[in-house]
Amino acid sequence: xxxxxxxxxxxxxxxxxxxxxxxxxxxxxxxxxxxxxxxxxxxxxxxxxxxxxxxxxxxxxxxxxxxxxxxxxxxxxxxxxxxxxxxxxxxxxxxxxxxxxxxxxxxxxxxxxxxxxxxxxxxxxxxxxxxxxxxxxxxxxxxxxxxxxxxxxxxxxxxxxxxxxxxxxxxxxxxxxxxxxxxxxxxxxxxxxxxxxxxxxxxxxxxxxxxxxxxxxxxxxxxxxxxxxxxxxxxxxxxxxxxxxxxxxxxxxxxxxxxxxxxxxxxxxxxxxxxxxxxxxxxxxxxxxxxxxxxxxxxxxxxxxxxxxxxxxxxxxxxxxxxxxxxxxxxxxxxxxxxxxxxxxxxxxxxxxxxxxxxxxxxxxxxxxxxxxxxxxxxxxxxxxxxxxxxxxxxxxxxxxxxxxxxxxxxxxxxxxxxxxxxxx
Ligand SMILES: Nc1ncnc2c1ncn2[C@@H]1O[C@H](COS(=O)(=O)NC(=O)[C@@H](N)CO)[C@@H](O)[C@H]1O
Numbered sequence: 071x072x073x074x075x076x077x078x079x080x081x082x083x084x085x086x087x088x089x090x091x092x093x094x095x096x097x098x099x100x101x102x103x104x105x106x107x108x109x110x111x112x113x114x115x116x117x118x119x120x121x122x123x124x125x126x127x128x129x130x131x132x133x134x135x136x137x138x139x140x141x142x143x144x145x146x147x148x149x150x151x152x153x154x155x156x157x158x159x160x161x162x163x164x165x166x167x168x169x170x171x172x173x174x175x176x177x178x179x180x181x182x183x184x185x186x187x188x189x190x191x192x193x194x195x196x197x198x199x200x201x202x203x204x205x206x207x208x209x210x211x212x213x214x215x216x217x218x219x220x221x222x223x224x225x226x227x228x229x230x231x232x233x234x235x236x237x238x239x240x241x242x243x244x245x246x247x248x249x250x251x252x253x254x255x256x257x258x259x260x261x262x263x264x265x266x267x268x269x270x271x272x273x274x275x276x277x278x279x280x281x282x283x284x285x286x287x288x289x290x291x292x293x294x295x296x297x298x299x300x301x302x303x304x305x306x307x308x309x310x311x312x313x314x315x316x317x318x319x320x321x322x323x324x325x326x327x328x329x330x331x332x333x334x335x336x337x338x339x340x341x342x343x344x345x346x347x348x349x350x351x352x353x354x355x356x357x358x359x360x361x362x363x364x365x366x367x368x369x370x371x372x373x374x375x376x377x378x379x380x381x382x383x384x385x386x387x388x389x390x391x392x393x394x395x396x397x398x399x400x401x402x403x404x405x406x407x408x409x410x411x412x413x414x415x416x417x418x419x420x421x422x423x424x425x426x427x428x429x430x431x432x433x434x435x436x437x438x439x440x441x442x443x444x445x446x447x448x449x450x451x452x453x454x455x456x457x458x459x460x461x462x463x464x465x466x467x468x469x470x471x472x473x474x475x476x477x478x479x480x481x482x483x484x485x486x487x488x489x490x491x492x493x494x495x
Contacts, residue, residue: 071170071432072175072429073432077100077173081097081101083176085097087174087176087177088173088174090181090395091174091395091399092185092395093172095172095174100170103162103165107159107163110158110159110162117152118152121145124145128142128145168280171274171280171281172280172281173399175400175401175402178403180403181393181402181404182391182392183393184394185393185396186395187392187396190391190396191391192390192391193391193405194389196377196381196386196388197381197384197385197410200412203472207413208342208467209342209463210341210342210343212470212474213239213343215494216237216474216476217236217494217495218238218492219234219343220233220234221233228347230340232346233346237495239459239462242465242478242492243350243462244485245482245485246383246456246458246482247325247350247456249481250456251325251352251455253375253378253455254352254354254375255323257375259321259322261323261324261325262324262325263324264324264325264326265294266296266327266329267292267296268297268306269293270293271309272297275305275309275433276299276302276305276434277400278298278302284331285298285332286330297328298328298329299353299452300324300326300353301324301355301452303324303326304353304452306434308357308448309434309435310434310436311436311437312439312445315439318358319368320356320357321354321356322353322354323352323353323354324352324353325353327348327350328350328351330348332346343459343463344463346459349457349458349459350457351454352454352455352456352457353453353455354375354452354453355451356372356450356452357431357436357450358450359438359449360438360447360449361449362427365425365449365451366403369405369424372452373405373423375453376421376423376454376455380407380409380421382481383479384481385410385461385465386409387409387410387417387464388407388408388417390408392406402426402429405453406421406422407420407422407423409461409463410464411464411467412468418463420454420460420464421453421457422453423452424451425449425451428446428450430450431448435447436448474493474494478490478491
């Protein structure tokens with residue numbers, strides 16, 4: 071969310087952000103509504119002031135019965151007028167607030183201008199793409215051959231886009247999550263295991279609501295919803311708090327199961343476990359002081375953290391600078407880390423790394439007292455550390471061996487009792 075005063079004073083900057091973000095937000099309509107609110111607010115305040123004056127004059131009327139009665143009658147008219155205007159003011163103010171949640175953040179000038187992921191700009195590559203001198207298998211065939219997945223029984227109990235991880239795949243996912251947690255915690259990030267059911271204000275806070283409400287599972291009769299990422303829960307944790315600059319930066323490595331409706335993706339990535347309704351993710355989350363330089367520093371750090379993990383897993387990848395039309399409303403800047411998927415002959419997203427400045431903090435009112443005692447909104451950032459089962463796809467495919475086994479990277483072996491490969495039993 072942007073500051074209301076900023077939008078009033080810089081409508082052209084906001085219109086440029088709307089254009090760059092491919093947003094349907096109408097700045098002129100918003101400002102017209104804002105003027106209506108201000109006008110109505112002024113009327114209500116004037117009437118309230120008159121009401122106060124009137125009650126003073128009634129008090130001073132003393133024995134003058136006629137004067138008292140006329141003043142009281144005037145007061146009744148004022149009260150009736152206020153009774154009519156105050157609900158209107160409340161409704162218009164709420165309408166303006168709901169629109170305020172839809173205003174996109176201004177992208178950093180370093181973000182490529184574009185309309186879709188085709189316009190994302192690769193910034194660096196890492197790792198030799200493996201050359202296979204045997205028939206290459208895709209992740210789903212590999213998982214079936216090694217008896218690592220049961221999609222049929224998953225479909226029976228949970229419907230589409232569900233899966234059962236079996237045997238070594240179940241152990242591999244646990245190992246991957248633990249490995250990611252350990253590596254990021256070793257950098258001083260505080261480990262968290264957070265609720266995957268959270269209240270509405272958390273989803274407004276991170277930006278999932280209102281625009282992405284259709285992606286979220288609601289719980290019948292509950293005031294909580296299933297989160298699509300620990301980012302939602304962590305953002306909500308600090309609502310309405312005033313931190314002190316000495317506490318900042320707060321750095322978290324958070325885990326929770328993630329749930330996504332994937333509305334609008336019918337028919338996309340339906341083979342295997344690329345796009346599913348429930349998955350597990352270890353999340354990096356940073357709350358820092360309101361400084362662009364500090365946000366950029368952390369943005370670079372968070373993507374490097376993810377790269378370190380993917381390099382340890384020996385998976386070739388690239389980092390792309392996400393374009394303005396693909397990054398979404400709240401981001402100032404965004405990197406995606408895409409891992410090489412041999413069976414598709416292309417890179418596929420496995421990590422997403424964003425910085426927001428105070429766009430999230432303003433929505434959920436997270437502030438801090440700076441060195442001069444001034445209270446400001448914090449800046450927030452997040453990045454995937456590891457998401458499974460998606461990471462299994464490049465992991466299994468890149469490390470498949472001629473005998474149909476899959477080599478386990480050395481970094482993971484300590485989490486799998488030293489096991490060196492996944493083999494058919
Ligand atoms: N439907 C899904 N199925 C499997 N994995 C998914 C799904 N949606 C997202 N992911 C994984 O989760 C990662 C992060 O998702 S994200 O929406 O891009 N970004 C976030 O959630 C941020 N909080 C950073 O983690 C994705 O890069 C992908 O690896």
